[in-house]
Every structure is written in C-alpha cells, then in structure tokens.
Amino acid sequence: MLFDDRRAFATLVEQHQPTIRRFFLHQTMGDEMLSDDLAQETFIKLYYSIKQFKGLANLSTYLYRIAYNVLQDHLRRNRFTHTTDIIPECVISTHNDTHIDITRALQQLTPTERAAITLYYIDDRKVEDVASILQLPAGTVKSHLSRARNKIADFLKNNGYE
Amino acid sequence: MNNNALHHDEEKLVKEFLKAHTHEPRPNVWFTKRTINKLPEHRSSTCKIIMCITTLLSVVACGVLLYLLPNDIITLDENNITRSLLSIYTAMAGMIILVALQVIRLIKTYF
Numbered sequence: 001m002l003f004d005d006r007r008a009f010a011t012l013v014e015q016h017q018p019t020i021r022r023f024f025l026h027q028t029m030g031d032e033m034l035s036d037d038l039a040q041e042t043f044i045k046l047y048y049s050i051k052q053f054k055g056l057a058n059l060s061t062y063l064y065r066i067a068y069n070v071l072q073d074h075l076r077r078n079r080f081t082h083t084t085d086i087i088p089e090c091v092i093s094t095h096n097d098t099h100i101d102i103t104r105a106l107q108q109l110t111p112t113e114r115a116a117i118t119l120y121y122i123d124d125r126k127v128e129d130v131a132s133i134l135q136l137p138a139g140t141v142k143s144h145l146s147r148a149r150n151k152i153a154d155f156l157k158n159n160g161y162e
Numbered sequence: 163m164n165n166n167a168l169h170h171d172e173e174k175l176v177k178e179f180l181k182a183h184t185h186e187p188r189p190n191v192w193f194t195k196r197t198i199n200k201l202p203e204h205r206s207s208t209c210k211i212i213m214c215i216t217t218l219l220s221v222v223a224c225g226v227l228l229y230l231l232p233n234d235i236i237t238l239d240e241n242n243i244t245r246s247l248l249s250i251y252t253a254m255a256g257m258i259i260l261v262a263l264q265v266i267r268l269i270k271t272y273f
Binding site: 010013018035040047103122124149 | 176177181183184185187190193201202
C-alpha cells in the first residue's frame with residue numbers, strides 16, 4: 001500500500017476508526033470528544049510511523065499499540081488535572097443505568113487494567129495480542145485481567161447485580 | 163477439565179455481559195475527513211530539492227545584493243539616489259521575506 005496515497009490511508013482510517021474510537025471511549029469514561037481527539041492523534045502517528053511497520057504483527061495490533069501509547073502520553077500530560085471520578089453528561093443522558101454502572105465499574109480499575117479488560121473482553125483480542133499491545137508479559141496481562149474481573153464483579157455485586 | 167469448562171463459560175458470560183452493556187461511539191461521518199485534513203502537506207522529493215535550491219539561491223542573491231548594491235549607489239546621480247535607494251530596499255525586503263518563508267517551510271517540513 002502506498003502511504004503517500006491519501007485515499008488509501010483514508011480507507012484504512014475508515015476501516016479501523018470504529019474500534020479505535022471505542023477503545024478510547026472506554027478509557028476516557030465515555031468522553032466522545034476526547035476519544036475522537038485521541039483517535040485522530042493515533043491515526044496521524046500511524047501515518048508518520050507506517051514505514052517502521054514491518055508486517056511482523058497484525059496492522060490492527062500495531063494500531064492498538066500506538067493508541068495505547070497515545071493514551072499513556074495523554075494520562076501523563078494530564079496527571080494533575082485529569083479526573084476519572086466524573087462521568088461526562090453525554091453518557092448519563094444518552095445511556096441506560098446498566099451502561100452507566102459498567103462505566104462506573106471501569107472507573108474502579110487502573111488504566112492498565114481498563115485497557116486489558118477492554119481489549120480482551122470487548123474487542124475480543126487474544127491474551128498474546130493484549131500483551132503485545134500493552135508491552136507486558138502474557139502472565140502479567142492474565143493477572144491484570146483477573147484482578148480487574150474481580151474488581152468489576154465486586155462493584156456490580158455491591159450495586160445490586162447478581 | 164470441569165474447572166476449565168466452568169472457567170471458559172464464566173469468561174464467555176463476562177464477555178457477553180460487557181459487550182452488551184458498554185456503550186458504542188456514535189457514528190461520526192466527519193472523522194476520516196478531519197483526520198486526513200490534519201495530515202502533513204505531502205511534498206515529493208523533487209519538490210524538496212527545488213525548495214532547497216531556491217532557498218540557497220535566495221540566500222546567495224540576498225548576500226550579493228547586500229554587499230554590492232550600497233557601493234553602486236555612490237556612483238549614481240544625486241537626483242536618482244532616493245529613487246534607487248527605495249527600489250533597492252524594496253528588492254532587499256522582498257528577498258528577505260522570500261528567504262524567511264523558505265526557512266519556515268523547511269523547518270515545518272523537516273522538524
């Protein structure tokens with residue numbers, strides 16, 4: 001694929017944007033504007049770094065890795081101002097109670113646990129893929145997943161779910 | 163074996179539950195267009211070479227003008243001095259703007 005060809009790149013963006021936007025949506029507690037900004041930053045970084053992509057990994061894994069790095073940068077930049085205690089108004093007004101409870105349950109997790117849960121359970125990635133995206137050993141990813149699962153289960157039980 | 167099956171079922175249930183109850187982003191038809199618009203301006207390598215040569219020539223021409231022209235003014239008639247000075251300074255200002263633009267473009271392209 002010729003990446004100087006903007007039309008081809010546009011096709012690639014069109015193909016992958018729903019999953020990348022969804023990934024960021026879960027990491028930002030449903031903040032759609034912020035998610036779109038971070039997703040855009042991810043695709044621009046992909047455009048610059050596509051020549052380094054040697055095809056050893058799946059393109060979507062490579063894209064997720066860039067997305068995770070963009071997220072890490074964002075969290076670092078906003079570590080003093082960013083708060084994950086607030087769920088954006090748009091989420092509260094447009095979604096039902098279960099959606100909000102899941103968002104609140106995801107809030108209980110650390111950013112790494114949240115990313116692991118999103119990638120594994122919602123985006124259907126394998127543990128090896130998640131490990132490659134988060135740049136962690138597979139065993140560590142499994143412990144993150146187990147800890148996150150327990151936290152979510154506890155939160156939901158405490159909020160009246162069976 | 164039973165434990166594994168139970169664990170597998172549990173995983174499946176968690177997956178289904180989370181998928182069903184997490185929110186999806188609303189379709190954004192402008193997303194791709196906006197992303198493409200934010201990409202850097204594309205320049206071919208020929209274009210970059212031409213840009214470098216133009217910048218170099220502009221810098222040399224500007225240097226030559228600055229060095230030679232003030233000496234030529236002395237040889238002109240007294241009446242023509244003001245007009246010549248004005249045109250020389252306009253030309254020099256043009257050159258300086260051209261060089262500045264090229265330098266800004268180069269910086270934007272490479273850094």
